[in-house]
Amino acid sequence: MNDLLPEAAARWCVVEETARQVLEAYAYREIRFPIIESTELFARSIGDATDIVEKEMYTFEDRNGDSLTLRPEGTAGCVRAGISNGLLHNQIQRLWYVGPMFRHEKPQRGRLRQFHQIGVEAFGMAGPAIDAELILLCARLWRALGVSGLRLQLNSLGTPPARAAYRDTLVAYLQKHAAVLDDDSRRRLDKNPLRVLDSKNPALQDVIAGAPNLAQHLDDESRRHFAALCQALDAAGVTYEVNPRLVRGLDYYTRTVFEWITDELGAQSAVCAGGRYDGLVTLLGGQATPAAGFAIGLERVVELLTQQQGASVASSAQVYVATLGEASMLPALALAERLRDASLRVECDAGDAGLKSQLKRADRSGARLALLVGETERARGVVAVKDLRQDAPQTDVAVADVVDYVTRYLK
Numbered sequence: 327m328n329d330l331l332p333e334a335a336a337r338w339c340v341v342e343e344t345a346r347q348v349l350e351a352y353a354y355r356e357i358r359f360p361i362i363e364s365t366e367l368f369a370r371s372i373g374d375a376t377d378i379v380e381k382e383m384y385t386f387e388d389r390n391g392d393s394l395t396l397r398p399e400g401t402a403g404c405v406r407a408g409i410s411n412g413l414l415h416n417q418i419q420r421l422w423y424v425g426p427m428f429r430h431e432k433p434q435r436g437r438l439r440q441f442h443q444i445g446v447e448a449f450g451m452a453g454p455a456i457d458a459e460l461i462l463l464c465a466r467l468w469r470a471l472g473v474s475g476l477r478l479q480l481n482s483l484g485t486p487p488a489r490a491a492y493r494d495t496l497v498a499y500l501q502k503h504a505a506v507l508d509d510d511s512r513r514r515l516d517k518n519p520l521r522v523l524d525s526k527n528p529a530l531q532d533v534i535a536g537a538p539n540l541a542q543h544l545d546d547e548s549r550r551h552f553a554a555l556c557q558a559l560d561a562a563g564v565t566y567e568v569n570p571r572l573v574r575g576l577d578y579y580t581r582t583v584f585e586w587i588t589d590e591l592g593a594q595s596a597v598c599a600g601g602r603y604d605g606l607v608t609l610l611g612g613q614a615t616p617a618a619g620f621a622i623g624l625e626r627v628v629e630l631l632t633q634q635q636g637a638s639v640a641s642s643a644q645v646y647v648a649t650l651g652e653a654s655m656l657p658a659l660a661l662a663e664r665l666r667d668a669s670l671r672v673e674c675d676a677g678d679a680g681l682k683s684q685l686k687r688a689d690r691s692g693a694r695l696a697l698l699v700g701e702t703e704r705a706r707g708v709v710a711v712k713d714l715r716q717d718a719p720q721t722d723v724a725v726a727d728v729v730d731y732v733t734r735y736l737k
């Protein structure tokens with residue numbers, strides 16, 4: 327669980343603000359729901375046999391003896407909130423959220439126990455157009471952020487009956503190769519055999535490569551849905567790779583699944599992932615509602631941006647007001663307020679350090695100008711203005727003119 331220091335927070339703000347603008351361009355509306363929900367909600371949604379539910383949830387009993395869990399992802403809570411508040415039945419909803427998620431995973435680069443997602447969920451639209459919209463939204467966000475090198479991987483998991491039939495074929499195949507499987511895969515064979523396809527163990531790659539292909543077991547409607555999505559992406563000029571091994575680690579998906587991946591972050595390559603989950607609303611007690619969505623891992627996007635664009639420029643002061651002598655304090659505070667009235671970002675000295683250390687501090691603040699308010703200046707009704715970034719002589723400006731002068735100077 328990381329602390330987010332001011333330098334990094336500035337980049338986070340840029341990502342969140344850009345995402346907000348892109349989401350508004352697609353008419354998505356923000357929703358906020360609790361960080362803690364009943365354990366049952368996550369177990370049902372994500373699936374009992376998934377890694378998340380089996381071993382990664384922060385689960386505890388509250389004072390009433392109810393089992394609660396810190397949310398490991400946002401889709402379950404979003405659907406629960408949609409049902410509880412009557413937002414979903416016979417309605418179209420485009421929703422998004424941002425916030426912390428918690429998974430007790432083995433911490434490593436790009437994998438944290440408290441991490442943050444921007445999640446996007448669309449309800450009430452069964453056709454492939456909304457799958458395409460979600461992907462176009464991601465593509466637009468990557469362009470707006472200036473992030474490069476992300477590759478889109480796509481797959482279709484079909485309907486639950488088609489997947490169940492495929493599952494049987496897959497299990498029969500894997501059982502024939504049981505001797506080669508590692509412990510993890512053998513365990514998954516009973517509970518969640520599709521996840522064996524996801525194994526990163528090099529010793530299993532040959533068996534995985536030879537496994538029956540899910541694409542050949544899709545039902546007709548899922549096949550058409552997937553073809554239409556691919557067509558829509560082609561028409562929009564979005565490039566993608568169909569990856570028949572993409573199965574995702576949460577059980578609620580049906581049909582389309584996708585991930586945006588990068589080669590630049592080491593093993594944790596997925597920056598954004600999601601798909602369609604047409605059965606989840608019913609599973610959680612709502613009326614049947616088609617749905618699709620995705621979530622972006624904020625830490626991973628921020629790390630990628632930092633790698634590609636260098637450290638962020640911290641949102642900094644434009645003007646530093648230095649004060650000399652106790653009697654300068656009130657005029658300096660008043661001056662700083664007038665500058666802020668003119669929409670300038672101002673850091674005003676609030677200590678009793680000497681001029682030299684104040685100028686050092688002014689330099690570190692990122693400000694372009696330092697304004698000096700001292701006894702001699704006050705006596706003459708002026709403020710001394712010093713450009714901290716250029717070797718120019720200091721100028722005295724009449725107090726009444728300072729705001730105008732600074733505004734024009736910084737333009």
Ligand code: HAM
Pocket residue numbers: 398399400401429431436437438439440441442443445446447575576596597598599600601603618619620621622623624625626
């Ligand atoms: P997910 O694949 O579990 O999907 O997570 C989505 C993204 O969150 C990942 O691609 C990754 O960028 C980030 N992420 C996940 N775990 C961690 C971690 N431990 N540390 C840092 N980043 C992490 C979901 O959560 C689904 N709810 C997505 C979705 C929304 N599907 C439909 N709607």
